[in-house]
Amino acid sequence: MNETNPHHPPQGTGETRYLTTSIPFVNAAPHIGFALEMIQADCLARLYRLRGHRVRLQAGADENSLKNVLAAEAAGLPVDVFVRRNAERFRALKPALNLSTDDFLRTSCSRRHLDGVDRLWAACAASGDIYKRAYSGLYCIGCEQFYKPTELTDGRCPEHGTKPERVEEDNYFFRLSRYQAPLRDALPGDRSGTPQKRSPGLDRRRSGGLQHFAQRHACPRLGYSGAGRS
Numbered sequence: 648m649n650e651t652n653p654h655h656p657p658q659g660t661g662e663t664r665y666l667t668t669s670i671p672f673v674n675a676a677p678h679i680g681f682a683l684e685m686i687q688a689d690c691l692a693r694l695y696r697l698r699g700h701r702v703r704l705q706a707g708a709d710e711n712s713l714k715n716v717l718a719a720e721a722a723g724l725p726v727d728v729f730v731r732r733n734a735e736r737f738r739a740l741k742p743a744l745n746l747s748t749d750d751f752l753r754t755s756c757s758r759r760h761l762d763g764v765d766r767l768w769a770a771c772a773a774s775g776d777i778y779k780r781a782y783s784g785l786y787c788i789g790c791e792q793f794y795k796p797t798e799l800t801d802g803r804c805p806e807h808g809t810k811p812e813r814v815e816e817d818n819y820f821f822r823l824s825r826y827q828a829p830l831r832d833a834l835p836g837d838r839s840g841t842p843q844k845r846s847p848g849l850d851r852r853r854s855g856g857l858q859h860f861a862q863r864h865a866c867p868r869l870g871y872s873g874a875g876r877s
C-alpha cells in the first residue's frame with residue numbers, strides 16, 4: 648500500500664490527521680502551480696508528524712475527465728496510454744520534490760479506489776442520496792462542472808474565461824440539500840474559506856441553500872462514470 652520513502656518521518660501516536668491534495672486532471676504534465684500545492688501539503692504533513700500526530704498524506708490523479716479524452720485525441724494517443732503517461736509524471740513529483748506522500752491513487756485503475764467508489768455509490772444509492780433525471784445546463788469542460796448563469800462572468804466561466812456549452816443529458820444527482828445543517832455547522836463563519844477568495848461562494852451556499860449537484864457521466868471517460876463503468 649504505502650510507498651517506501653527513506654526520508655519519510657516516523658508516525659506519531661497522537662491524533663489522526665488526514666490530508667489530501669486536489670487530484671489534478673492529467674491532460675498535461677504537471678506545472679509549477681501544482682508543485683507548490685504538493686510542497687505546501689507536504690510541509691503541513693511534516694509539521695503534524697513532528698507534533699506527534701498520526702498522519703496520512705494522500706495524492707492522486709483525476710483520470711475520468713472529458714478534457715483528458717480531448718487532450719489524448721489532440722495528441723493522437725489512446726486515452727489510457729495518454730493518461731498513464733501523464734499520471735506517472737505526477738507520481739514522479741514525489742522523489743523529485745522529496746514529498747512524504749503516503750499514497751498516490753489513479754482514479755481509472757487503482758483497485759482500492761474503484762472498490763471504495765463502489766461502496767460509496769452503493770451506500771448513497773441505498774440511502775436515497777443519489778437519483779437520476781434529465782438535466783440541461785451550462786457545462787465548462789475546463790472545470791468539468793456545470794454552472795448556473797448567475798455564477799458566470801459576462802456569460803463566461805469565471806475560471807477559464809470561456810463560454811460554457813449547453814448540455815442536455817440524463818444525469819445522476821446527489822441530494823446535498825439533506826446535509827445543509829451539518830455542513831453549515833461544520834463551517835463556522837470565521838473559518839469558511841481559505842483562500843479568502845473562496846469565502847463568498849461558501850457563504851452563499853451555506854446561507855442560500857445547497858443545490859443538488861450533478862455528476863456528468865454520459866460522455867467518454869476512463870474508469871468510473873456513475874452507476875457503472877464506461
Ligand SMILES: [Zn+2]
Pocket residue numbers: 787788789790791804805806807808
Ligand atoms: Zn471553467
